[in-house]
Amino acid sequence: MDSVLRVEQIEKYFGNKGNVTKAIDNISFSIEKGEFVGIMGPSGSGKTTLLNCISTIDHVTTGNIQINGTDITQLKGGRLEKFRRDELGFIFQDFNLLDTLTGFENIAIALTIQGRNPSEITQLVEKAAAKLEITSVLNKFPYQMSGGQKQRVASARAIVTNPSIILADEPTGALDSKSSRLLLDAFEKLNDEMQATILMVTHDAFTASYAKRILFIKDGKVFNELIRGTDSRKEFFSRIIEVVTLLGGDTNNVF
Amino acid sequence: MFFKLSLRNVKRSFKDYFIYFLTLTFAVCIFYSFNSVADQEAMQDLSASQSDMIKTLKQLLSFVSIFVSVILGFLIIFANNFLIKRRKKELGLYMTLGMGKYKISRLLVTETLVVGILSLAAGLAAGVFISQGLSLLTASMFDVDFTGYAFVFSNDAMLKTVLYFGIIYLLVMVFNSIVISRYKLIDLLTAARKNEQLKVRKTAVSVMLFILSLLILGIAYGVMLKYGLMESTALVWTCVGLGSFGTLLFFMSLSGFALNIIQQSKNIYFKDINIFVLRQINSKVNTTFLSMTIICLMLFFTIGVLSSGFSLKDAMNRDLEAATPFDASVGLFIEENSSIKDIRQAEQKLGLDLDSYGETHRFTRYQTDQSLKPLLLPYKDKSSEPLVDHFDQTYVTAIARSDYEAIAAMQGKKPVKTKDNEVLLLSSAGSTFKDTFKRFTRETKTIKLNGQTYSIAGNVIDFASSTDFKGLEFLTAVVPDQAAVSMKPLHSITNIQYDGGERAKNDYLYKLLSASMRGQLQKEQGFTLSGATKTMVHETYTGASAITVFIGIYLGIIFLISSAAVLALQQLSEASDNAERYTVLKKIGVTKKGINKAIFRQIFIYFMMPLSLAILHSIFGVQVVNKEIMVAGGGNVLLSSLLTGLIIITVYGGYFLATYSGYKRIVK
Numbered sequence: 001m002d003s004v005l006r007v008e009q010i011e012k013y014f015g016n017k018g019n020v021t022k023a024i025d026n027i028s029f030s031i032e033k034g035e036f037v038g039i040m041g042p043s044g045s046g047k048t049t050l051l052n053c054i055s056t057i058d059h060v061t062t063g064n065i066q067i068n069g070t071d072i073t074q075l076k077g078g079r080l081e082k083f084r085r086d087e088l089g090f091i092f093q094d095f096n097l098l099d100t101l102t103g104f105e106n107i108a109i110a111l112t113i114q115g116r117n118p119s120e121i122t123q124l125v126e127k128a129a130a131k132l133e134i135t136s137v138l139n140k141f142p143y144q145m146s147g148g149q150k151q152r153v154a155s156a157r158a159i160v161t162n163p164s165i166i167l168a169d170e171p172t173g174a175l176d177s178k179s180s181r182l183l184l185d186a187f188e189k190l191n192d193e194m195q196a197t198i199l200m201v202t203h204d205a206f207t208a209s210y211a212k213r214i215l216f217i218k219d220g221k222v223f224n225e226l227i228r229g230t231d232s233r234k235e236f237f238s239r240i241i242e243v244v245t246l247l248g249g250d251t252n253n254v255f
Numbered sequence: 256m257f258f259k260l261s262l263r264n265v266k267r268s269f270k271d272y273f274i275y276f277l278t279l280t281f282a283v284c285i286f287y288s289f290n291s292v293a294d295q296e297a298m299q300d301l302s303a304s305q306s307d308m309i310k311t312l313k314q315l316l317s318f319v320s321i322f323v324s325v326i327l328g329f330l331i332i333f334a335n336n337f338l339i340k341r342r343k344k345e346l347g348l349y350m351t352l353g354m355g356k357y358k359i360s361r362l363l364v365t366e367t368l369v370v371g372i373l374s375l376a377a378g379l380a381a382g383v384f385i386s387q388g389l390s391l392l393t394a395s396m397f398d399v400d401f402t403g404y405a406f407v408f409s410n411d412a413m414l415k416t417v418l419y420f421g422i423i424y425l426l427v428m429v430f431n432s433i434v435i436s437r438y439k440l441i442d443l444l445t446a447a448r449k450n451e452q453l454k455v456r457k458t459a460v461s462v463m464l465f466i467l468s469l470l471i472l473g474i475a476y477g478v479m480l481k482y483g484l485m486e487s488t489a490l491v492w493t494c495v496g497l498g499s500f501g502t503l504l505f506f507m508s509l510s511g512f513a514l515n516i517i518q519q520s521k522n523i524y525f526k527d528i529n530i531f532v533l534r535q536i537n538s539k540v541n542t543t544f545l546s547m548t549i550i551c552l553m554l555f556f557t558i559g560v561l562s563s564g565f566s567l568k569d570a571m572n573r574d575l576e577a578a579t580p581f582d583a584s585v586g587l588f589i590e591e592n593s594s595i596k597d598i599r600q601a602e603q604k605l606g607l608d609l610d611s612y613g614e615t616h617r618f619t620r621y622q623t624d625q626s627l628k629p630l631l632l633p634y635k636d637k638s639s640e641p642l643v644d645h646f647d648q649t650y651v652t653a654i655a656r657s658d659y660e661a662i663a664a665m666q667g668k669k670p671v672k673t674k675d676n677e678v679l680l681l682s683s684a685g686s687t688f689k690d691t692f693k694r695f696t697r698e699t700k701t702i703k704l705n706g707q708t709y710s711i712a713g714n715v716i717d718f719a720s721s722t723d724f725k726g727l728e729f730l731t732a733v734v735p736d737q738a739a740v741s742m743k744p745l746h747s748i749t750n751i752q753y754d755g756g757e758r759a760k761n762d763y764l765y766k767l768l769s770a771s772m773r774g775q776l777q778k779e780q781g782f783t784l785s786g787a788t789k790t791m792v793h794e795t796y797t798g799a800s801a802i803t804v805f806i807g808i809y810l811g812i813i814f815l816i817s818s819a820a821v822l823a824l825q826q827l828s829e830a831s832d833n834a835e836r837y838t839v840l841k842k843i844g845v846t847k848k849g850i851n852k853a854i855f856r857q858i859f860i861y862f863m864m865p866l867s868l869a870i871l872h873s874i875f876g877v878q879v880v881n882k883e884i885m886v887a888g889g890g891n892v893l894l895s896s897l898l899t900g901l902i903i904i905t906v907y908g909g910y911f912l913a914t915y916s917g918y919k920r921i922v923k
Contacts, residue, residue, distance in 0.1 A: 078846065085844030096839045100534040109530050113845055118525035157843065 003066075004165050004197045005031040005054065010063030012049055012220075023049040024060070025220035031165070034195035036187065038202060038211030040240070042247060046220040048169065051201045055167050056084050068164045085113060089158030089166040093173040095150045097142045103129075103153045104138040110157045128160040131194070132186050148179025152186060159196060166190075168200040172207045184210040205244055209237040216243055223247065257358075261365035268342075274827060274913055275334050276374055278820040282327050282813070283378025283420060288386040289809045290320060291412035292393050304765050304791050305397060308798035312805065319806055323813050324419045328426060330817045335367070335427050337828040339434060346435070347443030360432040367431065371424040375417065382416070383408055396801035397794075461511030468504030471497055476875045483641060483882050502551050502868060506544035509864075510537050528845060532856045535833070539861070543825065547865050550818040554869035554903075555876065557811040557818075561899040562873065563880040564807035575793055577717060578683050580666045582757070583764050583788040584721035585609065586620075586748040595782045598747040604780060605767070613754035616665055618658035620720070620731070621742035623704040625651040627730060630702075634694040638687055641882065646729075653704065653732045654720055655739040662720050665750065671716065678702060678709040679733040683719035688729070704732060705742055721748050723787050724795070748786065761790045815903065818865070819910035826858055826914050830921040837922045854918050862911050866903075 012024040023046045031037050041047045052058035054065055056072050065072050067087055075083055090096075097106050107125045116124075129135045132152040137145050145153065151171060158166050168187075172180035188210055190196040202208050210233065216224040224243050228236045265272070293313040339346075349359055387406065475497040484491055514537050518524050524533070587598045595601050598617055602609055609615055628646040635643040654662075656673070659681075663670040673679050680696070682688060692715040701710050709732075719728060734742075753760055768791070770776055771784040787795075837850055845853075877896075 081844065081846045085846075088844075090843060092842070096842055098531060098534075098836055098839055100538045100836070101530060105530045105534065108525065109528055110843060112525045112528060112530060113843070113849070115527075116525075118521035121521070121525045 002033045003030045004033050004035075004068060005199065006064075006066040007054070008064045008066070010050075010053060010060040010065060012046075012053060012058070013061045022220050024053070026063075027217070027220070027222055028063075029215060029222065029225075031197060031199060033197055034191070036191040036198045036200070036210070036212045038200050038208040038214040039217060040203060040205075040208050040214055040244070041217035041223070042203065045217045047201050047203075047217050050217065051167060051169055051199070054199065055088060055090065056080055086161070087164045089161060089163035091151070091155050091158050091166065091168040091171045093170040095142070095147075095154045095174070097150055097154055097157075099142050102139055102141055103134060103145065103149075106142070106153055107138075107157045107160050110161050114161060124160055125156075128156040131159070131190065132156045146179065147175050148182050151175060151179070151183050155183065155186065155190075159190060159194075165197045165199060168198060170202055170204075171200060172202065172204060177206075180204075180207060205237060205240045208240055209233050214240060214243075216247060218247055257362065258365060261362050262369060264362075265366055265369050272338065272370065274820065274823045274910070274917065275338060276370060277913070278334065278816060279331065279370070279374035280378040280381065281816050282330075283375055283416060284382040284385055285809070285812055285816070286320065286323065286327070286419065287379055287382030287409075287412050287416045288389050289805075290316060290415055291382070291386045291407075291409035292316075292390055292805075294407060294409040294411060304761075304769075304794045305798065307769075308397065308794065308802065312802050315802065315806055316809070319809060320415070320419070323810065324423065326813060326817060328423045330820060331423055332427055332430050334820065334824050335431065336434070337824045339363075339431065341828055341831060343438070343443045346438070347440060350440050350443065356436055356438075360435050363431045363435065364428045367424055367428050371420070371427075375420055379413060379416065386412075393801070393805065396804060397798055458511055458515055461508045464504055464508035465512050468501045468508060471501035471504065475501060479879045480875065483879060498872065499548070499552055502872075503544065503548040505868065506547040506551070506864075510544070513537075528840065528849060528853050529856070531836075531840065532853050532860070535836075535857050536860050536864075539825075539829070546821060546825065550821060551865035551869045551872075553814040553818045554866055555872040557815045558869060558873040558899055558903065559876040559880065560807035560811045561902060562877050562895045564804040564811075564895075575796060577685070578719050578724070579722040579787075579789040579792050580719050581722040581750040581789070582613070582753040583751045583760070584723060584748055584786040585751070585764065585768070585784055586721065586723075586746045586786040588783045588785060589619075589744045589747055590782070593782055595780075596744075596747070598749050601747075601780075601782055601784065602749070604782075607767075609749050609751055612751050612760055614665065614752045616661050616750045618654060618662065618720070618748055618750075619739075619744050620746040620748060621653040621734075621739055622745040623651045623653050623732065623742060624706075625702065625704050627651060630699075630730075631688075631691055631695060634691045634698070636690050637882070638689075639691040642684075642687065642729075643691070649729060651702075651704065651730050651732055652728065652745060653734045653739060653742055655736045656733050657736050659720070659733040662750065663718075665752065668718075671712070673712045673733065675735055676709055677712040678704070679712045680715045681718040681720065681728065681731040681733065682715050683717070683723075683728040685715070685717040688715075702732065704734065705738070707738060709734070721750055721786060722789055722792065723785070724792055746785065757790075761788050764788050765791050812902070812906070815906050819862075819907050822862055822865075823910045823914040823917075826861060827917050827921065830918045834922050850922070851919060854922065855915060858911065858915050858918060862907070862914075866907065 007027060007029050009026055009028050010024055011022065011026055014021045014023055025046075027050065039047050039050065049058065053060045054067075054072075056075070060073055063073070067083075070083065070087075072080070072083060098109070101109065104125055107128060108121050111121050111124060112118075125138075126135070129138055132155055134149060134152045134156060137149050137153065142150055142153075151174075155166075155168075155171070158168075171187075172183060175183065184207060187198060187200070191198055191212075198211075200207070200211060208214050212228050214226045215222055216226070224246075226236075226239055226243060231239070269276070293309055293316070346359055349362070350356070354362075386409070390407075475494045478490065478497075479494045482490055514533055517533060523529060585598065585602075587595065587601045589596060595604065626646070627649045628643065630651070631639070631643050631646065659679070660670040671679050680692075680702075682692065685692070696711060696714050699711065701708050703709075715730070718731075720731060765788060767776075768784060768786060768788075774783075777783050837854075840850060840853075841847075
């Protein structure tokens with residue numbers, strides 16, 4: 001079985017007795033190794049909650065989440081921190097780079113946190129940077145970089161530890177369209193060449209069209225699933241738009 | 256309503272204010288304790304010379320207290336400024352809600368008042384207790400025997416404390432109002448988002464500046480070690496200036512350059528999240544090198560003053576017994592144009608009957624034509640060098656053999672017999688010249704005095720022919736009686752051993768001799784007396800060293816608290832900015848333990864940076880001071896260093912721990 005991520009009948013409730021909001025209502029899916037999956041949905045659909053649960057930042061109310069065979073809903077304390085550190089790679093909407101560190105250091109710190117052997121760190125960072133084409137900004141500080149460069153540095157930080165799965169939350173949310181394209185090209189490359197498993201949450205149809213498979217979520221449920229198959233990206237984009245229109249809300253982001 | 260808001264603000268931010276409050280309380284406490292010392296019970300029962308000493312101390316203290324209050328004023332305004340910076344957003348919120356600047360100022364004034372009154376009350380309360388202990392310490396430093404102990408509350412000191420701190424708090428209020436009136440609403444609301452610009456200096460420039468700073472420090476150290484403190488005041492101040500400038504350059508250049516070195520060592524650089532810690536410190540040293548420099552210099556002062564102060568005290572109290580063989584000695588300077596040629600004449604003129612004081616012996620001390628410098632120069636060593644170098648106008652003195660025998664008998668010592676062509680050499684400065692004399696008598700067998708050559712009998716003997724301040728009889732030759740007559744008379748001296756009633760006799764002689772020292776006797780009677788009573792010598796030495804140590808400890812502790820408080824406040828005020836960075840670290844997988852470790856390292860390095868350079872400065876500084884102290888008889892450097900270390904670790908370490916726990920709380 002090659003599933004990197006298996007989500008089994010999870011539910012997440014907010015609030016207390018008498019005033020309960022179901023943010024996630026019985027969602028199940030799985031992601032195989034080397035897949036590039038997008039999760040789309042309008043605001044309030046529960047997609048960020050879902051990502052938070054998968055990334056161990058939040059706990060599910062019921063159900064199981066398995067990553068590489070480990071049930072993360074059973075992990076606690078130090079083992080949870082260790083799991084998050086070693087198995088997951090994060091890419092955030094607002095980059096979350098450390099402004100006092102250079103690009104190189106921002107990537108290297110992910111390795112030093114794991115306690116890697118100092119002698120291999122430089123080489124690993126340079127390899128990751130080369131893949132994301134940011135070798136030229138390694139010695140710059142975040143405030144000297146463009147938004148796209150920052151996000152690619154953040155992506156390099158996410159992949160340099162070679163995690164089981166990369167979780168990206170609105171990675172293009174703070175980028176202009178050119179930078180978005182560069183970043184997504186890089187994602188595609190990572191996915192194709194390194195068999196990196198990527199789970200990306202977005203509400204932007206263009207960003208989503210880079211994925212191989214898209215899960216649509218509405219009101220905490222899986223509403224639809226699109227598989228790109230052999231479609232070109234343009235065709236895939238049109239199909240996404242159709243579903244988005246069907247979904248109702250959030251068309252503002254498209255037109 | 257208004258008062259309630261301020262009160263609640265103080266209460267709510269009490270944890271943030273903790274260090275501020277603690278510092279204020281400390282400052283008040285120390286200020287009160289030191290100023291109240293002279294009023295303590297233990298200081299009431301004193302001899303004439305002791306009460307003079309305490310008077311001097313009191314005067315000095317009031318001067319020093321003005322200086323201290325200026326320092327504390329700066330510190331408090333600085334600390335307060337940090338706190339306002341932290342609260343910019345809150346103040347902006349008040350403003351958007353429609354509170355005018357005047358009202359906000361009033362709010363802050365009320366808050367300052369509340370914190371001020373609380374800290375004053377707490378500080379005074381603590382001070383009342385601390386001062387009791389301090390007075391006991393002082394009493395023992397001044398060698399005062401206190402019979403009764405009573406709990407004393409000094410009204411004067413309290414009023415002074417309230418007045419001085421009242422003025423400081425008033426200044427803080429004025430300062431706050433000015434700061435508030437100059438803020439714009441937009442700045443207040445976006446204060447949190449503004450990032451400090453990082454200054455990036457070229458590494459090569461940093462390295463050059465660093466090397467330059469080391470050179471400057473090296474020159475300052477070298478010059479001081481070579482010439483010492485006594486050579487010239489201008490030189491000392493130049494070295495202090497150079498040292499300060501070198502320190503400034505050191506911290507200015509260190510940031511751009513230390514990081515590069517550490518980056519070479521992959522094992523440190525890539526360990527845990529050291530990358531982050533190093534960058535944190537680096538980014539701050541870039542902008543805070545000035546405060547680092549000041550803190551370093553203040554710490555240097557503290558360490559230097561405390562450790563040399565303690566060893567000075569130790570050194571001063573040595574050899575006192577040897578220098579004071581008689582209860583009192585009164586001497587007359589014999590001047591050619593004066594009609595008074597003899598101490599007995601002087602006594603008669605003053606109506607002083609020294610024979611009624613107890614057993615007496617009168618003798619004359621002569622001056623030979625043998626200069627000391629050529630005699631001892633070849634044998635000088637580290638301890639005697641500073642003195643020998645200045646012996647141009649100092650000659651070997653002489654006393655007649657019969658006088659020597661009488662003086663020795665009066666001291667209860669067995670006189671050393673000498674032959675007619677022999678001289679016996681005596682010295683009361685034996686501890687400084689010990690090795691010099693040894694080499695001298697080994698190499699030199701004869702001495703020429705007033706055209707007559709004598710052979711030297713044995714070694715130089717530790718012997719004081721009269722009671723006087725330490726070490727004034729550098730080298731005295733005991734010559735045959737007939738040879739002495741032809742020499743130039745220098746002093747005519749009466750030695751006295753009391754037969755009871757010491758206190759009154761001591762006080763009378765003290766007044767007489769100190770009047771002579773002031774030149775009063777010369778004006779009224781036409782002659783000058785020298786000499787001392789045993790008590791006077793003891794009290795002068797212990798008193799002088801005690802005053803130095805006392806003022807030193809006072810300033811030292813104030814400086815120590817100030818520097819630790821500045822460091823702590825700087826760290827804490829930056830903690831809230833850094834909270835975001837720590838959140839990012841948490842997000843990318845750093846454990847709570849890892850974060851605490853990083854915080855610890857960051858604060859530790861930040862606290863240690865100025866301290867380590869200050870310690871280095873002190874190692875040289877204390878050596879220089881010790882060279883001078885050795886002249887006074889040598890001190891116990893190890894013990895005083897340990898004592899200083901203990902004080903520093905307690906105060907500085909306490910602030911460090913308080914900062915660490917406060918920082919953790921803010922980041923959490």
